[in-house]
Amino acid sequence: MSTPAPRLPGTLSAPDLAEQLRDGGPLQLVDVREDQELELARLPHPVLHLPLSRSADWMERIGDLLDPARPVAVLCHSGMRSWRFGCWLAQERGYPEVWNVEGGIEAWSREVDPSVPRY
Numbered sequence: 001m002s003t004p005a006p007r008l009p010g011t012l013s014a015p016d017l018a019e020q021l022r023d024g025g026p027l028q029l030v031d032v033r034e035d036q037e038l039e040l041a042r043l044p045h046p047v048l049h050l051p052l053s054r055s056a057d058w059m060e061r062i063g064d065l066l067d068p069a070r071p072v073a074v075l076c077h078s079g080m081r082s083w084r085f086g087c088w089l090a091q092e093r094g095y096p097e098v099w100n101v102e103g104g105i106e107a108w109s110r111e112v113d114p115s116v117p118r119y
Contacts, residue, residue: 008090009086017075028048028072
């Protein structure tokens with residue numbers, strides 16, 4: 001009997017994220033960057049800020065913070081930290097629909113909104 005493949009996040013481009021946010025669907029947006037990064041550049045949309053360096057503060061409450069019945073999109077600077085968090089959310093916490101924003105806030109600045117500062 002073979003073991004099932006691990007559940008991985010899907011990939012969401014910055015323009016696709018912008019479209020979903022415009023449409024006002026059920027998407028939950030999580031930003032895993034640090035406080036100082038959020039001060040430098042942020043999306044003009046509501047986000048749940050869960051800095052990875054402080055995961056001990058929120059990890060056990062993730063079920064209260066994020067609704068598993070709604071899709072989750074995860075954002076960081078370039079897409080690497082958000083990928084790791086998305087894998088954890090899907091594999092360890094069983095969230096069925098997790099998306100990694102490919103290229104992170106950097107891609108958002110380049111492809112969607114150049115007024116968001118790059119760093």
